[in-house]
Amino acid sequence: MRIIFLKESTFMHKPFYHHPENPRRVLEVKxxxxxxxxxxxxxxxxxxxxxxxxxxxxxxxxPEYIDYLLNLSHRAPIDIDEDTYMSRDTMDLALSFFYLAYKYALESRRVFLIGRPPGHHAGIAGATPGVSSTGFCILNNAAVAVYGFRDAGYKKIMVLDFDAHHGNGTMEIFYRDKILQVDFHQDPDTLYPHTGYPDELGEGDGYGYKVNIVLPRYTGDDLFAELVDMVENLVVKYSPEAIVVSAGFDAFENDGLADLSLTEFSYYKLGLLVEKVNVPTVIVLEGGYGIGLKRGSIAFTKAFYTHQLEYPPLTQTPRSAYRNTVETVKRVLEKASRRVLESG
Ligand SMILES: [Zn+2]
Structure with missing residues (x-):
């Protein structure tokens, strides 16, 4: 695994008012x-x-969305929507991060790309239908990495998104495609973008390939570990030829924008899951705004260097939500297994 840092992320695409998505984030990860x-x-x-x-x-x-962004960029600094800002140099940085995600996938690399702006909320025409904004995202870096792997000839491609927020943009882009998408996120009833329910299973060829794993508020390491084990079962059987990871660290306890309670234990487990599949992998940085950027990114990345670490599980999920969550995820995974493992 190579760790690649897009250095201009530390000073380009700067907010012109206080905003959680700012250059400090990538410096903290690095x-x-x-x-x-x-x-x-x-x-x-x-x-x-x-x-x-x-x-x-x-x-x-x-093309209309791209033209809209380019036109808007002449009027920058400006807000694209209620959550997402654009500075004069935003498009340069967004296009670069986006292009690198494609290039490293096309070259079949195993990389963790640390850059900005994030991308998983950016849908086909920007904000997806019914969602108020692109949630700090401009271009979809995970989606273009999938295109890179496709252009390199891979057929069985998987997207793993563990940002606290649902990757609605990526999900929209591949909703009718046989791209296996597993998305862990906080209960959409309680968090932006309010999408990613268990019954969103995909359509047409994509039916059954969309696995939305809804985490109740305050999900801790205990429940998360159980869910990752369940997902691992499907992933191992499916055996993807390439993986794209939307790596957000905002599900870390007290990171700031979400209400989940994961710690190092969970991020290390996610890293091990990806590491053990051992195929070309492009990991792109999504969210993470506070402590998760430091502690989450270290634990996740270390899994690619050693399988021997022992982070203890530190947090527990409220009992009231635990069993129902496991049962729901079990049902979604059964549906997915039937489709994904039969149609190949
Ligand atoms: Zn997020």
């Missing part, structure tokens, strides 16, 4: 990994062909 002795390589937007990147953006998103 300095945390470096302090643990993990090697971090630098990438630069200088190495990105912006015209190629724009062409790619028009494959994943509607």
């Amino acid at each position: 300095s945390s990994l470096v302090s643990e002795g993990i090697a971090v390589e630098e990438e630069s937007i200088q190495r990105v062909d912006k015209r190629e990147a724009l062409k790619l953006a028009r494959r994943i998103h509607s």
Whole structure:
């Protein structure tokens, strides 16, 4: 696993008022990994062909959305919507992170790309139907990595999204496709973007390939571990040829924007799940706004270097929500297994 850091993320796409999605985030991830002795390589937007990147953006998103962003960018600094800002250099940085996610997938690499802005809420035409905003996201970096793997010839591609918020943009883009998408997120009744219910199973060819795992508020390491084991069962049987990971660290206890209570134990377990499948993998940074950026990113990344660490489970899920959650996830996984394992 190579850790790649997009260095311009530390000063481009800067909010013009107080905003949780800001350059400090990537610096915290980087300095945390470096302090643990993990090697971090630098990438630069200088190495990105912006015209190629724009062409790619028009494959994943509607051309109208891309034109809208480019036009808006002339009027920056400006708000795209109630959650998402744009500065003068936002498009340059967004297109670069997006393009690198594609390039590393096309080259069949195993990388963790640390950059900004995040992407998993960006749907085909921006905010998905019924959702108020693109939630700090501009272009969908995870989706374009899937395209990279497809263009490289892979058929069985899986997306794992463990950001606290549902990856509604990515889900919309592949809702009718045989891309196995497993998305862990806080109960949509209680958190933006209020999508990602268990009965959202995909449509057409994609039916059964969308696995929404709803975590009750204050989910801790105990329940999360049980759910990851259940998912691992499906993943091992499916045996994907390539994996894209939307890595958000905002489900960490007291990270700030969500109400989940995961700790190192859970993130290390997620890392091990990805590591053990051992296929080309592109991991892109999504959310994470506080303590999760430090402690979550270290635990997750360490799984790619050693399988021997023993983080203790620190947090417990309220009993009232525990059994129902396991039963619901079991039902969703049964449906998914039937479709995914039979149709290959
Ligand atoms: Zn999030």
